[in-house]
Amino acid sequence: MNSVRILVVEDEGAVGRDIRKTLTRYGYSVGDIARTGSEALEMVRRVDPDLVIMDIRLSGAMDGIEAAERIRSSYGKPIIYLTALADEDTIARASRTEPEGYLLKPYNERELQSAVEIAISRSRSREALVDREEQFMSTLRSMADGVIATDIVGNVTFMNPVAESVTGWKFTDARNKVLQEIFAISDGSGRKAPTF
Secondary structure, three states: OOOOEEEEEOOOHHHHHHHHHHHHHOOOEEEEEEOOHHHHHHHHHHHOOOEEEEOOOOOOOOOHHHHHHHHHHHHOOOEEEEEOOOOHHHHHHHHOOOOOEEEEOOOOHHHHHHHHHHHHHHHHHHHHHHHHHHHHHHHHHHOOOOOEEEOOOOEEEEEOHHHHHHHOOOHHHHOOOEHHHHOOOEOOOOOEOOOO
């Protein structure tokens, strides 16, 4: 059985139940259906779904796009919009929330399943990348040698504690400064050596 938990946010009861039935048939776990943006926020907090399928037009003070913005910023959950709204303004506004997909009603069951699979795959890949980056940064921070990283134009993007000690700069102060401003090598006579 698929262990993916999906929250459906849909204010039309029959449509919500149909979406849940379709997703359940494909092996996903779908609990209660949120009918408003406020309910969606509370259910995301309580249930911790892997994915949210969001209608844009919801009853209540908060529409689906606003709810999606809050869910993304507070919980980082991937969103798929499933809506009848396809005008340019709505699509542009929805795009700013960086959804994983945008499907129009009436939906095709296979397209919904494909969108869910792709969204879950992309979300898991992002999570794995974040984990690898955190492990890499932890390794760099704990090295016994000083490590300073720069971007392509030579602005400091990282310093570990040893590099802070050697240069006398805190990373928070050195960030985005030119490397030569915070780290200068001198030759044996005390003159600054040519920089790279």
